[in-house]
Amino acid sequence: MILLCYRKNILKFLFATIILFLLTDIQQKSREKYETYNEYDLYNYAYSYVNENSDNFYEKAHSDKQKYFNKRVAIEFMENRQELDEEDRFALLMGEYRLTLSDVVWINTQYNKQGDISPTVYYDNVLMDMIIEEYQPRWNLTNIVQNEITLDHRNLRRYNPSEYNYKLSEIRLKAASKIDLYYNKTSPSFGITFYLSRFEGDLFMPILIALLCFSIFSKLRENGYLKYIATLKIGINRFAIKQYFAGFLLTLSAFAIYVTGYLIYANTYLPDLTILSAPIQIINGYQDFVYPLTIGGYILLSINIKLLFTLFIYSITSIISLVSKNSIISFALNLLLLLSLWSVSTTINDGAFKGILSGNLGVISAEQYVNIFDIPVYSPVVLIIAYILPIGIIAMAMYLFSRKLCNSGN
Numbered sequence: 001m002i003l004l005c006y007r008k009n010i011l012k013f014l015f016a017t018i019i020l021f022l023l024t025d026i027q028q029k030s031r032e033k034y035e036t037y038n039e040y041d042l043y044n045y046a047y048s049y050v051n052e053n054s055d056n057f058y059e060k061a062h063s064d065k066q067k068y069f070n071k072r073v074a075i076e077f078m079e080n081r082q083e084l085d086e087e088d089r090f091a092l093l094m095g096e097y098r099l100t101l102s103d104v105v106w107i108n109t110q111y112n113k114q115g116d117i118s119p120t121v122y123y124d125n126v127l128m129d130m131i132i133e134e135y136q137p138r139w140n141l142t143n144i145v146q147n148e149i150t151l152d153h154r155n156l157r158r159y160n161p162s163e164y165n166y167k168l169s170e171i172r173l174k175a176a177s178k179i180d181l182y183y184n185k186t187s188p189s190f191g192i193t194f195y196l197s198r199f200e201g202d203l204f205m206p207i208l209i210a211l212l213c214f215s216i217f218s219k220l221r222e223n224g225y226l227k228y229i230a231t232l233k234i235g236i237n238r239f240a241i242k243q244y245f246a247g248f249l250l251t252l253s254a255f256a257i258y259v260t261g262y263l264i265y266a267n268t269y270l271p272d273l274t275i276l277s278a279p280i281q282i283i284n285g286y287q288d289f290v291y292p293l294t295i296g297g298y299i300l301l302s303i304n305i306k307l308l309f310t311l312f313i314y315s316i317t318s319i320i321s322l323v324s325k326n327s328i329i330s331f332a333l334n335l336l337l338l339l340s341l342w343s344v345s346t347t348i349n350d351g352a353f354k355g356i357l358s359g360n361l362g363v364i365s366a367e368q369y370v371n372i373f374d375i376p377v378y379s380p381v382v383l384i385i386a387y388i389l390p391i392g393i394i395a396m397a398m399y400l401f402s403r404k405l406c407n408s409g410n
Contacts, residue, residue, distance in 0.1 A: 016208060017254040018261075043190040043269055045118055046131050061135070065128035068116075072125040075110040134189055138282035142181045145281065148290060149176050168369055168376040178292035183278045192275070192295060193283055195266040200302055200362040203342060205258050206313040209251050210334050213314055216247050217321040218330040241399040244318050251314045255307055290368060291378070301380060302361040308387035309359025313338075315394040322398070355379065356386045 050057055115124035137144075155169035217240070267273075276296035280286050283295065293301065317334050324330035344357050355364045361380060369376040 014254060014257055016212060017205075017257045042123075042127055042130050045123070045127050046134065046190070049117060049127065049131065050135070061128070061131060065125075065132050068121075068125040068128050071121055075107060075121065130190075133284045134193065137284050137287050138183060138185075138278075140287070141179075141183065141279065141281055144287050145176055145179050145181055148288075149173060152176065164371060164374050164376065167374075171369070171376055172290045175291050179281060179290075180279050180292075183282060185272070185274070185278070189275055189283055189295075190269045192266060192270070192299075193285070194269070195262055196283075196299065196302065197285070197362060199259075199262045200306070200360045201358070202306075203358060205255065205306075206310045206359065207338055209254065209310055209314050210317045210338055212254075213247050213251075213317045214321055214330045214334045215327040216243065216318055218324045218327040221324075222326055237399055237401075240322060241395065244315075244395065244398045247314060247318060248311065251311060252307075255310055259303055259307075285362070298361075305361050305380060305383050305387075306359045308384060308391075311391055312359075312387040313341075315391045319394050319397065355383055359383075359387075 053060065111120055111122040113121045115121045118124050118127050152169040152173040155165055156173070159166035159169070161167075220243075270276075276299070277294050280289050280291075280293045280295050280298040286298075289298075316337060320333045320337070321330045324333065341357050355361060361383070364379040364383075368379050370379050370382050371377075372382075
């Protein structure tokens, strides 16, 4: 029966997943066309700039960025425009000066002037921002990790062995000492930094699964199938757990297609795949990540946590569908669940709790340990347990109490 349900619905799940991914990507790219700059084009500029200036790249990058930053500031604040006196320039700096139409035209004219290494002066500055963000973390990798090690050594002398901060510094010190500090390649990481953050923060896949599965049981109740199953030897309990695992397999298949799309897109911007063996700390935004994971290892961990979160949403959707009297009630309850998760995950500030409610490993990059009974616990472990426990409990409830939960199909 599991395979029958799987074969009957697999095309619908895969088609919906592909359409979702394409619509999401088209929406993102369409929005970027109207933004100040396009990340995809800038990646090509940055990659060419690094290749052409590899010999003196480290020495010039910071000074170049400062030069282009000063040029941009001069344009934005119109420091070189004669008709603005000192008082007006100060008012502009403080946000109190109202730009006239001629001011805007003048600024746009300055922005559109020919740049030194990019089409315009403005692109010069944005390009250098991108280069610094993409490459600076690996330049400072040794300093970042050594500072962490120094801090943890101090904490070991500052606190008593029974205190939480002592225990935390002890395990952080062991982890930091295993980080590879000798990675010095300049492989572009744009595909990872851009698509990894988008993937980790994406809630569309769990929402799609919930929308596809909200009637997995309620529809059978409406057409009388659950009542019929209740009279057979197989019973409601065995039928429910088989139906549940059929949806489980469908969710796994859809998720595999979804992740494959992200990996293909990210790989497009990774000419050198050896970056996957580099420390995760070289990626902008993950410099403070103490645990000794490689980029490839971190991606696998992030994918697994997002998968567990998606299965967690599917499990809740299934139990709601089982106890709902009809598909309308099931849809309404699941919609309320999704809206609540979306709202809380976007407003709450606690990193670990926010990660649990969104399946986003990236938001706990600065909160890698959670205090549980005064013991530091690695945050991804907390996320994994927070998903596996409810999934297991719901599966057990399906198997043991389905008859009571769905009132014998009535």
